[in-house]
Amino acid sequence: MGVPISLTVNGKPVSADVDPRTLLVELLREKLHLTGTHQGCDTAQCGACTVHLDGRAVKSCSMLAVQAQGSAVTTIEGLSQDGALHPMQAAFRECHGLQCGFCTPGMVMSAVQLLQDKPDASEQQIREGLEGNICRCTGYHNIVQAIQFCQRGSVAASARA
Incomplete structure (x- = not known):
């Protein structure tokens, strides 16, 4: 039942x-x-x-x-809203923050929370904030770059270019 x-x-x-x-x-x-x-x-x-x-x-x-x-x-x-990617999703695409893509949804969701809690997170804080997410493909370099790219607002700037 x-x-x-x-x-x-x-x-x-x-x-x-x-x-x-x-x-x-x-x-x-x-x-x-x-x-x-x-x-x-x-x-x-x-x-x-x-x-x-x-x-x-x-x-x-x-x-x-x-x-x-x-x-x-x-x-x-x-x-995503009205067909537009969330800035974090766009950053992962822009910075190639994925390979096989299996971990990507969880990484993106965790990264959004991370920047909500710590908008000025350092690279070390970003890496620590992702400790609960495992990626078996990328080595995290591009994932961290994507989060920093979103953090800087570079997604909005590249969309206007």
């Missing part, structure tokens, strides 16, 4: 009946078909499943969907 839950996902009200053991990542991917949130390690180690819950970055593989009852969830799909 399912448990009824209601939440807001990417600005839209959502209701669903879920098994009490359903993880938030499973609700997003399997019931709501928001597959940008990736399910990687299932142990909250890799960060590929990172979403924003009530404005804070959380790993959606480590929380039950019923725990999100009444909350607002933003996924990578919800960052």
Whole structure:
């Protein structure tokens, strides 16, 4: 028997009946078909499943969907507005802050939170802020550059050029 839950996902009200053991990542991917949130390690180690819950970055593989009852969830799909990439998404594209792309949604979501909390973060603080996200391809150099690019507002400047 399912448990009824209601939440807001990417600005839209959502209701669903879920098994009490359903993880938030499973609700997003399997019931709501928001597959940008990736399910990687299932142990909250890799960060590929990172979403924003009530404005804070959380790993959606480590929380039950019923725990999100009444909350607002933003996924990578919800960052863009009116077809325009979020500045962090644009920075990752501009600076080649991805390779295979598997970790990218979680990295972007964590990076957005990082700059909200520390808009003037140093390179070392950026690297420390990404410790909960694993990338097996890039070595993090371009990811850090993308965050710094967004931090400087270079995305807006390059869009005007």
